[in-house]
Amino acid sequence: MKISSPEFKNNACNALDDNQLQGALRHVRKNFVKKRADARRDLPEFDALRDSARAIKDHTLAHLDLYLEHYEKKVIESGGKVHWATNAAEARGIIMDICRKSNARTVTKGKSMITEEISLNEFLEANEIQPVETDLGEYIIQLRGENPSHIIAPAVHLNMDQIRDEFRKAHTHLPAERSMDEPETLLREARQILRDKFLSADVGITGANFLVAETGSSLIVTNEGNGDLTQIIPRIHVVVASIEKIVPTLEDMAQITRVLARSATGQETTVYSTLSTGPKRKTDEDGPEEYHVVLLDNGRSSMLGTEFSEMLRCIRCGACMNHCPVYQAIGGHAYGWVYPGPMGSVLTPTLIGIDKAGHLPNASTFCGRCEAVCPMHIPLPKMMRFWREREFEQHLSAPSHRRNLTLWAWFAKHPSLYRFVTSIGMRILAIWGGSAKRINWLPMAGGWTKFRVLPAPEGPTFIRQYQRAKRNAR
Amino acid sequence: MSKRNNDSDSTEVALFVTCLVDLFRPTVGFAALKLLEDAGCSVHVPVEQTCCGQPAWNAGDRKDTREIAEQVIKIFEEFEYIVAPSGSCAGMLKVHYPELFHNIPEWRERAENFASKVHELTSFLTDVLGVKKVDAKLNSKVAYHDSCAGLRELNISRQPRELLESVEGITQQELNDSETCCGFGGMFAVKYSDISNSIVSEKAENIKNAEPDLLLAGDLGCLMNMAGKLKRQGSKIEVRHVAEVLAGMCDGKPIAGE
Numbered sequence: 001m002k003i004s005s006p007e008f009k010n011n012a013c014n015a016l017d018d019n020q021l022q023g024a025l026r027h028v029r030k031n032f033v034k035k036r037a038d039a040r041r042d043l044p045e046f047d048a049l050r051d052s053a054r055a056i057k058d059h060t061l062a063h064l065d066l067y068l069e070h071y072e073k074k075v076i077e078s079g080g081k082v083h084w085a086t087n088a089a090e091a092r093g094i095i096m097d098i099c100r101k102s103n104a105r106t107v108t109k110g111k112s113m114i115t116e117e118i119s120l121n122e123f124l125e126a127n128e129i130q131p132v133e134t135d136l137g138e139y140i141i142q143l144r145g146e147n148p149s150h151i152i153a154p155a156v157h158l159n160m161d162q163i164r165d166e167f168r169k170a171h172t173h174l175p176a177e178r179s180m181d182e183p184e185t186l187l188r189e190a191r192q193i194l195r196d197k198f199l200s201a202d203v204g205i206t207g208a209n210f211l212v213a214e215t216g217s218s219l220i221v222t223n224e225g226n227g228d229l230t231q232i233i234p235r236i237h238v239v240v241a242s243i244e245k246i247v248p249t250l251e252d253m254a255q256i257t258r259v260l261a262r263s264a265t266g267q268e269t270t271v272y273s274t275l276s277t278g279p280k281r282k283t284d285e286d287g288p289e290e291y292h293v294v295l296l297d298n299g300r301s302s303m304l305g306t307e308f309s310e311m312l313r314c315i316r317c318g319a320c321m322n323h324c325p326v327y328q329a330i331g332g333h334a335y336g337w338v339y340p341g342p343m344g345s346v347l348t349p350t351l352i353g354i355d356k357a358g359h360l361p362n363a364s365t366f367c368g369r370c371e372a373v374c375p376m377h378i379p380l381p382k383m384m385r386f387w388r389e390r391e392f393e394q395h396l397s398a399p400s401h402r403r404n405l406t407l408w409a410w411f412a413k414h415p416s417l418y419r420f421v422t423s424i425g426m427r428i429l430a431i432w433g434g435s436a437k438r439i440n441w442l443p444m445a446g447g448w449t450k451f452r453v454l455p456a457p458e459g460p461t462f463i464r465q466y467q468r469a470k471r472n473a474r
Numbered sequence: 475m476s477k478r479n480n481d482s483d484s485t486e487v488a489l490f491v492t493c494l495v496d497l498f499r500p501t502v503g504f505a506a507l508k509l510l511e512d513a514g515c516s517v518h519v520p521v522e523q524t525c526c527g528q529p530a531w532n533a534g535d536r537k538d539t540r541e542i543a544e545q546v547i548k549i550f551e552e553f554e555y556i557v558a559p560s561g562s563c564a565g566m567l568k569v570h571y572p573e574l575f576h577n578i579p580e581w582r583e584r585a586e587n588f589a590s591k592v593h594e595l596t597s598f599l600t601d602v603l604g605v606k607k608v609d610a611k612l613n614s615k616v617a618y619h620d621s622c623a624g625l626r627e628l629n630i631s632r633q634p635r636e637l638l639e640s641v642e643g644i645t646q647q648e649l650n651d652s653e654t655c656c657g658f659g660g661m662f663a664v665k666y667s668d669i670s671n672s673i674v675s676e677k678a679e680n681i682k683n684a685e686p687d688l689l690l691a692g693d694l695g696c697l698m699n700m701a702g703k704l705k706r707q708g709s710k711i712e713v714r715h716v717a718e719v720l721a722g723m724c725d726g727k728p729i730a731g732e
Contacts, residue, residue: 013668325655329672363666365659365673366532367622382573388534401533401665409530409538412493413545415522426497437731438705447664451671452702455498455730462491462500463521 001119001147003352005336008359015330024157025331028150032322035266036373043262053256054377057313060247061304067213067246068295074216078278080291088118091296095120095205095238098292099129102236104202110220110227111135112207113151113316114240114296116338117351120205131205132197134226136190143170149332151339152264152318157331160186194226204234204288208241209315210256211293214249217277218293221257221270228274237276237288242296244312256315259375264317299350307386311346313376320370320380326363335360342370342380349387358396361387423464426457433457485603487515488553490546490592492563493525494694495715499729502694505721506559506595512721513603520549526558526566531574532660543571544581547588555602556592559717560693561624564594569627594624595717596634596692606640610722613643617686618716619677619700621693622655634692634716641719650680658699674703682709688728690716701730 004011015021040046060067072082085091099107107124109115109131121131121142133142137155141148143166148154155163164180167189180186206227208218218239220227231237247253261267280287303309321327321341332340337357339347345360354361361384370380391397411418433439433456441449448454459465487510495502503519510517527542546567550556558564568589575585599605616638624630638646657663657673664670677700681689689704689711691697701713712728 009666009668012666016668016672325657325673326666326669329669329676363662363669365622365655365657365662365670367655367659368626369622369653369655372626385532385534388532389536390534392534392536397534401661405530405533405535406538409527409535409542412524412527412530412542413538415524415545418524419521422497437727438702445664447667448702451667451706452674452699453705453730455698455701455705457498458500458726460500462496462503463519463523465500466503466519467521 001116001122001338003337003356005348005352005357005360008334008336008363011334011336012330012363015334020159020162021157021331024159025328028156028322029328032265032318036263036319036322037266039262039266039268043258043268046259046262049255049259050375050377053259053315053375054313056247056252056256057376060252061244061309061312064243064246064301064304067248068243071211071213071216071246074213075278075291075293076216078216078291079281080216080278080293082293082295085294085296085298087298088296091118091240091294091298092120092123094294095240096123096127098236098238098290099124099127099203102202102290104129104236106130106132106197106201107203107205108132108134108197108201108230108234109138110204110206110222110230111138111154112205112240113148113338114207114242115205116148117242117298118240118296120240132194132201134194134198134230135222136187136224136226139190139194140166143167147333147338149340150318150321151316151341151343157333198229198233201230201234203236203238204230204232205238205240206231208239208245209260210253211241211246212248212250212253212275213246215277217250217275219253219257219273219275221261221273223265223267223271225272228272231274231276231288232286235288236290236292237279239276239291239293240296241293242298243300244314260315260317263319263373263375303350308346308350308383310378311343311350311383313378314343314347315376316343317375319373319375323369323373325365325367325369342384343378346380346383346387349390354387354390354394355396358387358391361385361391419461419463423461426461429454430457430459484514484516486518486554487598488518488520488550488556490526490550490556490558490563490567491519491523492558492560492694494698495559498698499694499715501723501726502559502715502717505715505717505723506557508721508723509595509599509608509717510557512609513599513605515603518553522549526563528563528566528570529660531566531570536574540574543574543585547571547581547584551584551588551591554591555598556588557595557598558592559595559715560695561594561621561628561630562693562695564592565623565627568592594628594630594692596637596720597628597630600633600636605637608637608640608720608722610720611642612719612722612724614687615645615647615685616688616690616719617647617649617681617684618652619649619656619681619689619691619696620652621691621696624692625653630692634690637720638690638716644719647684647686649684651676652680656696656700658695660695663699670699671703674699678703678707678709681711686711688719689713690719692716697729701728705730
């Protein structure tokens with residue numbers, strides 16, 4: 001996937017000028033936020049569950065090697081195979097080998113951010129294997145040649161008209177004059193087309209919301225049932241998941257899913273929660289003949305024990321982006337890589353480098369709402385600040401900003417000079433503001449005055465006035 | 475040792491004015507002084523104070539932040555309480571200073587001790603001093619904006635509203651999405667001005683829809699941002715720091731003028 005994170009500012013400006021996108025983002029602002037708030041209100045033990053979910057993940061991460069080994073053992077016992085992949089290229093290679101051995105031509109896919117992370121679709125296409133996205137949102141953006149703009153609602157940046165146009169363009173075997181006014185009609189059409197793809201696919205690839213060490217199972221949660229058809233019908237099922245998806249037991253998994261759906265869509269639970277454990281057994285009527293798990297590290301193990309390790313608790317619910325004023329303003333594509341919003345602003349620099357992703361942890365007001373709604377209590381602003389520190393240490397931030405900051409900090413550390421300089425500065429600004437008490441344009445502060453007036457200082461600084469009043473009182 | 479008056483047992487408070495109030499809106503400083511004194515405090519204003527260091531902290535400049543923080547702690551740690559008319563700056567002193575020094579043994583305890591004495595103005599009045607009523611009067615319909623740091627780092631939302639309720643003649647109107655950021659974010663407003671503008675424009679719509687006479691908040695940064703946008707749009711809604719209303723000091727011009 002092409003990385004455009006270095007052009008974040010441009011991307012953001014384009015997004016702000018895109019009226020259609022702005023209309024679509026209103027849905028995020030209104031619906032997602034409200035639904036999560038309602039779900040939280042309706043479950044009195046929600047906050048206790050969050051604490052418990054955090055504890056489960058912290059425990060698991062502290063013993064990650066142990067649980068991963070146990071998980072592998074259980075997968076093997078159930079007849080499956082675990083493939084360890086250090087990085088994206090290795091993961092792609094493993095998947096390609098599996099496809100080649102079975103002469104696969106088409107692959108159906110359940111919704112999976114991890115396959116976005118390893119750019120699997122592009123790779124399969126380049127190797128003449130056709131990937132078919134079966135989640136409705138993913139299917140739509142695949143038709144458009146786009147990447148997801150949200151980790152759980154990949155097509156949230158689109159409206160009905162765009163989807164209708166796309167379907168008319170893609171589904172040319174259907175009558176051109178057919179009615180497509182209702183969302184249900186579009187849904188039925190996609191379902192009809194996908195039905196054939198499900199039946200003819202050679203390999204089904206899904207992600208995993210959780211991997212369960214106790215049983216060697218993987219869990220996917222969906223609202224469309226497409227994941228079930230992806231993993232049951234083809235001869236081969238490949239699960240692609242990153243190592244931090246592991247939880248010790250089914251009970252742990254069940255607990256965390258209770259906060260997952262509520263945080264994500266406000267549902268009590270997703271419509272489908274599907275566990276898969278190994279390939280089809282002799283007594284099973286259906287299921288895949290081969291069951292593979294590709295376990296991807298891709299930099300995650302190196303986050304353990306660092307200031308970014310808490311990020312590994314993330315369960316990809318999307319609540320942080322739904323509540324983020326920056327995401328709400330510009331949508332997901334502007335972030336320029338796979339993971340948008342606050343979780344992406346922490347994770348992306350780990351995966352593609354702070355030199356490329358430097359804007360992301362900086363483009364935050366630190367309003368803290370992401371942390372407040374995160375079901376796993378991940379201190380996202382704190383970790384974005386850690387990235388800013390790394391950036392500052394490596395001299396990657398803009399030299400002009402550094403100079404201004406250093407100058408300001410020097411004065412802040414020298415109170416008398418600070419007092420002297422700020423008194424003069426404020427006097428000038430107060431005069432500039434005139435009787436209207438506002439400044440419409442100020443050199444060096446264009447970023448501010450382009451969009452707002454700058455309130456002028458009232459007059460002498462507080463400390464000066466206070467000192468004078470004290471003297472007069474004596 | 476706490477600094478105490480010899481001739482009375484009044485609560486000793488040091489006012490951390492905050493740099494924005496010091497430079498742009500001294501009235502807020504005097505309003506804080508009055509509110510604290512009315513509540514029976516003896517208020518000290520160390521004149522060596524400059525800034526809490528938040529701009530450096532949020533820019534990833536740990537070294538400068540630490541040096542500024544050491545200076546602040548040295549100036550203020552002798553007092554019984556340290557009060558700031560800002561949730562953001564109080565949050566910096568109370569929440570972030572201990573974080574800043576957590577791995578520096580010789581400063582950690584000092585920072586934690588200092589932090590335990592820091593309070594935001596309205597919450598100090600209600601939660602520590604037990605103030606239920608202020609002596610102020612204003613015939614106005616006001617809307618209070620929850621500033622993010624105060625709201626989420628210090629749990630401030632009930633306190634200013636309770637105090638406003640006691641102002642004679644005031645009616646309060648809640649904003650839609652009152653817990654959503656105004657888009658200020660310090661340097662964010664300048665570095666990512668287009669995004670900041672989009673966020674504050676949304677906020678301005680919510681403010682205008684509530685049709686208040688007066689917009690209030692507890693943080694000058696947010697107030698300057700929202701006032702700056704409203705005035706650029708030609709809105710007649712006036713903007714003030716909540717302390718000005720609580721202290722009955724609304725005679726001067728509002729933030730960014732009328």
